[in-house]
Amino acid sequence: QLYLQESGPGLVKPSETLSLTCTVSGGSINSPSYLWGWVRQPPGKGLEWIGSIYSRGGTYYNPSLKGRVTITLDTSRNQVSLRMRPVTAEDTAVYYCARHPRPLPVTHFDFWGRGTLVAVSS
Amino acid sequence: QSVLTQPPSVSGAPGQRVTISCTGSSSNIGASSYVHWYQQLPGTAPKLLIYDNTNRPSGVPDRFSGSKSGTSASLAITGLQAEDEADYYCQSYDSSLSVVFGGGTKLTVL
Numbered sequence: 054q055l056y057l058q059e060s061g062p063g064l065v066k067p068s069e070t071l072s073l074t075c076t077v078s079g080g081s082i083n084s085p086s087y088l089w090g091w092v093r094q095p096p097g098k099g100l101e102w103i104g105s106i107y108s109r110g111g112t113y114y115n116p117s118l119k120g121r122v123t124i125t126l127d128t129s130r131n132q133v134s135l136r137m138r139p140v141t142a143e144d145t146a147v148y149y150c151a152r153h154p155r156p157l158p159v160t161h162f163d164f165w166g167r168g169t170l171v172a173v174s175s
Numbered sequence: 176q177s178v179l180t181q182p183p184s185v186s187g188a189p190g191q192r193v194t195i196s197c198t199g200s201s202s203n204i205g206a207s208s209y210v211h212w213y214q215q216l217p218g219t220a221p222k223l224l225i226y227d228n229t230n231r232p233s234g235v236p237d238r239f240s241g242s243k244s245g246t247s248a249s250l251a252i253t254g255l256q257a258e259d260e261a262d263y264y265c266q267s268y269d270s271s272l273s274v275v276f277g278g279g280t281k282l283t284v285l
Contacts, residue, residue, distance in 0.1 A: 090274070092221075099177060099264065099276060099277070099278045099279040100213075100221065100264055100266075100276040100279070101276065102273065102274035102275070102276065105274070113272065115273055115274075116271055116272065116273055117273075149220055149221070157268070157274075158207065158268040158272075158274075159207055159208045159209045159227075159268055160268075161209070161211035161223060161226045161227075161266060162211075162213075162221075162223065162266075163223050163226070163232065165220040165221055165222070166220065167219075167220050168220050
């Protein structure tokens with residue numbers, strides 16, 4: 054069974070960098086069949102796709118966030134990372150890591166992490 | 176404002192049938208082959224409910240079904256149960272090179 058766990062600081066100051074890690078267990082992020090993505094959910098609001106990355110490193114980002122977001126893979130640690138900068142209060146959200154079972158564009162998310170809450174505040 | 180439009184809320188009594196609509200356009204649902212649906216129980220992560228318009232992952236009851244026509248899709252739940260009370264989201268892909276979600280629909284079981 055695949056297991057995804059997000060981790061990182063729960064509080065980030067405005068204008069600084071949000072850095073999160075998703076540790077994958079029960080499967081390899083190196084598989085060419087999958088992509089790994091990040092989705093966020095502001096408190097009381099809906100889901101927003103942040104971006105996704107292929108195992109070979111190709112990346113796709115939400116156009117509304119492009120320029121502020123970087124997604125990378127660490128295959129030696131089986132981890133997917135998210136960096137976002139600079140952050141504002143509007144970036145306060147629960148951040149989820151999830152897997153696409155096949156290439157974009159017509160794909161879904163079949164496994165999700167439990168999510169981690171990040172608050173942006175001074 | 177979400178690219179895909181869902182009703183904010185729907186409700187139904189136990190045992191009844193409810194449907195949740197997801198309306199898009201020719202740049203997303205109308206162009207993409209597939210719409211997917213997720214169930215989010217309170218305080219938990221989303222869970223895949225329907226993929227590729229009509230397919231259920233293993234373990235999802237056949238009370239849940241999906242359909243798609245033109246630029247819209249629907250999720251139907253029959254034999255409504257108290258445990259179905261949750262938020263439901265549709266998802267597709269937009270030609271702006273973006274994965275897109277609906278705004279979500281809160282299902283209340285009366």
